[in-house]
Amino acid sequence: MLKNKSSVRIISADGTSDKNLLVPTVLLKHWKKICISTLSFIFILCGSIIYFATSKKEHDITSKYEATLDEVRAMNRQLSWDQSESERDIHQVRQSFNKIDSTIERINAKMKKRGLKTIALQNAGGPIEADEENIELLSEFYAGALKDLDRKLSGIPIGIPHPGKITSRFGYRRNPFTNRGREMHSGIDLKGRTGDPVKVTASGKVVFAGYEGAYGYVVKVNHPNGFETRYAHLSKTNVRKGQNIEVGKVIGLLGNTGRSTGSHLHYEILHHDKKVNPEKYFNF
Known part of the structure; x- marks a missing residue:
């Protein structure tokens, strides 16, 4: 089909010169279809490129979003764990200071029996000015010191046996x-x-x-x-x-x-x- 060719004469704008161009006859007969097909192909090709580029970008965004979401979830789990640990620490501290309070109450009861005014530790049960690693040791120290004080007070004849003059x-x-x-x-x-x-x-x-x-x-x-x-x-x-x-x-x-x-x-x-x-x- 391409062997059959037609002559196409090309004339310049001023009409002084012209050129003959041989092209396959089939192209002249079906140039509209060829142009439409070529444009369609180009359109489809561009559309495909845009589609795949958009899909890849969407996939990258989705991956980043999922990765960020996983990090947020991990941080939430860590925060929940830290909060649980903190609550357990606070509970243990409260238990330790409750022991101290109980010892103080026993001492005060014995002081009352002796006819004396009750005693109290300044800032007992107040803010803890110690790092978390030392809170338990600090509580044990005070609890032990108060128990020792309680034992010593019990054996020392402090107070009055009768409130008379x-x-x-x-x-x-x-x-x-x-x-x-x-x-x-x-x-x-x-x-x-x-x-x-x-x-x-x-x-x-x-x-x-x-x-x-x-x-x-x-x-x-x-x-x-x-x-x-x-x-x-x-x-x-x-x-x-x-x-x-x-x-x-x-x-x-x-x-x-x-x-x-x-x-x-x-x-x-x-x-x-x-x-x-x-x-x-x-x-x-």
Whole structure:
């Protein structure tokens, strides 16, 4: 088909020259179809290029979006984990400080039994100025320190066994029976009414409970760290020898037995078998 050719004469614009161009006859006959086909092909080719380019861009954007979404999800999971860890840490700290608060309450209860004002730690349960690694150690330290304080306080005769007025202090005094001469008063006298309760000022073990000469009815209690307390002139004893008792227990009733001029409590403190002034132990 291409062997059959037709002559195409090309004339310049001024008409002075012309050229003959041989082209296949089939192209002249079907030039419209060829042009349409060529344009269609070019259009399809451009469309395909645009489609594939757009698809690739969309795929890249989708991939980036999914990757970003995965990172956000991972961050959310990490934040949730960190929050859970933080909540557990806070819970543990609260438990530790609850132990401290419980110990303080026990100490305060014992101070009340001694007739003393309660005590408190400054800023207890307040903001924790420590890093997370030391919070548990800090809590354990305070809990242990308070337990040790509680144990020591329980065995030291602090406070008063009876809230009566002091009628005779520790030291030398005039003989209350003859009103002559001077004698050593080895304890302190607290005025009261017969039958008033008398409380032990520290935890310990009863080493004597009964009647003993000038003491009348008396209770003697041994405590840790070399302390001993004595409660004399009682009308009745409520404990027995060998009994372990806690601070604040009523060990007897106030009376006027033995060498006594009236209803009162004679209270003594001994430290390593040496009698000391009980009034020094009335305040914490």
